[in-house]
Amino acid sequence: MSAVPEPDFLKACRGEAVTRVPVWFMRQAGRSLPEYRALRATGSILDAIAVPEVASEVTLQPIRRYGVDAAILFSDIVVPYHAIGFGVEVVPGRGPVIAEPFASVSDLDRLPDLTDELIEHVTATIDLVIPELAPTNTPLIGFAGAPFTVASYLVEGGPTREFAIIKTMMHRDPKLFDQLLDRLVAITISFLRAQIEHGARAVQLFDSWAGSLTKAEYERFALPATRKVFEGIADLDVATILFGVGTGELLGSMATAGSNVVGIDWHVDLDEGRRRVGDKAVQGNLDPARCLAGEALAIEATREVLTLAGTDTGYIFNLGHGVLPATDPDVLAAVVKAVHEEGKAGVE
């Protein structure tokens, strides 16, 4: 019996030569698929995540639809904080909302260690997914929110455009802010380790709101915690990706956080993005809005991205942000096909 070959997605993460450019889509599991909407009906996304039979099915739906090179767990960055009882809900159309935001040192007690029991629904979902992915040797990507981004939600109490409360805390009470991030680092490491131990072969850390920081703020208030998270899983055999939005000025710093791959949002041309992250692998970065105007225009946009990505190894095609709800799944399927046929896999 010959050894099972390493999937292209994992090879690309590690900068190794691939047979074709791998592709998956952020938010591929969820809102844009009619079979997802049929399955989920109404209710909070956290309710759907809590049922392994549902969450595993949603994780697998895009694999069947699109032929992507990786599955990503149907989950949410607030799952571990919901699990420890911090009092977070996800309000449809608004996002995570915290009834009692983190505001003082006494709130640190509301952030205990994450035990395996509290996330049994997550690991049970992975246990259902892994055997289904085995026949095609498709890797599962686990994920978590990066400590700074999670802290933004916990401190602001919900989505914000100004980040006024957390920036005030950072600059006025950096000690409290650091204590908060230390708790989040511990929880994030536990959450990722559980996913990896149950079979996730890659993990993506979403620092979605890192782009709200200047470079100096990022390096002081976000990067150290992110680095600790990657150090905390460095003993495990897993590929790692770090992604944020609006991070053009931060890419050079993010490249030092310890991940294999840096995700690049669609604002930054990929050739320039590669220059900023040095020898890291990159992932990205088709503007999701360009998948809304039909297949021909989406393919045209895909080709523009592939051209800027160049022919080097260490490249994973993705959107430069999550799939928009109004996206036609057939367009995404066509994008996958185009990437597989036309992407230059670095084996020339």
Next chain:
Amino acid sequence: MSAVPEPDFLKACRGEAVTRVPVWFMRQAGRSLPEYRALRATGSILDAIAVPEVASEVTLQPIRRYGVDAAILFSDIVVPYHAIGFGVEVVPGRGPVIAEPFASVSDLDRLPDLTDELIEHVTATIDLVIPELAPTNTPLIGFAGAPFTVASYLVEGGPTREFAIIKTMMHRDPKLFDQLLDRLVAITISFLRAQIEHGARAVQLFDSWAGSLTKAEYERFALPATRKVFEGIADLDVATILFGVGTGELLGSMATAGSNVVGIDWHVDLDEGRRRVGDKAVQGNLDPARCLAGEALAIEATREVLTLAGTDTGYIFNLGHGVLPATDPDVLAAVVKAVHEEGKAGVE
């Protein structure tokens, strides 16, 4: 009688040596001032703009409060489109909303030329402001929305985070998009010329949503129209500023649009921003959120900006986005004082 000296603000716009670093704040006229809230009470901002006695008073309030080096007209980028009857309203807490968005070639007829009669309230406001500014030789800044940003509102029908409709129009029907922008160029030039002819000595073009575009999209779909606007006022004696948010990747392109100054938002370190715009003057870029945590921390942040701005000429201190409504006016006054005392004016 000796000649009246040119104000530092105008000298800085043109890259000439100044006696001290000039400073003003985007959105200095409005929401954060209690005297503004007392004056305006409820109602649409367009109602307040329509009354020259009110609009001129709001324009002057920050001059008295802060000692800034320039006044900016109390107005809104949708004013000319409201004036021609396009059907735009400004909804408090939401922004501009268009009852019937621009969708097809027949809508071009809804964008006639802007006549002086339609904006008499704006020029009457300027006529009231100019004599009040004369004793301190403080320049008035007029402004308009850049064609792409205005088009975003007219096509999307209101604020958006995804720009799905306008991007679809751009890529699917570039001819219609170009026709729309040509109409907006003509209206914008008329609007700016009227302001300059009545006494505005500088104008700022707000391309607030330019950051929603990739560099290739910006150069194809936004920059040419912006360039035409600056060409359309090039015969007038006026300093010109171009500003957008999230434009880190676009600064090099924006520097070719024809303005004297490129405004830099707070995401981009000023030394790096200067590098990207070449020999243009720059304006920016204190994060408005850093003015929310008291005077001491705001001054600390101001010093960081001044350090990155360096000692070259061609620099105007500003925020890197508009004043946040919750800002304490005393903090902004302290920032002005610090800039005037500590800014390195390039005369060493």
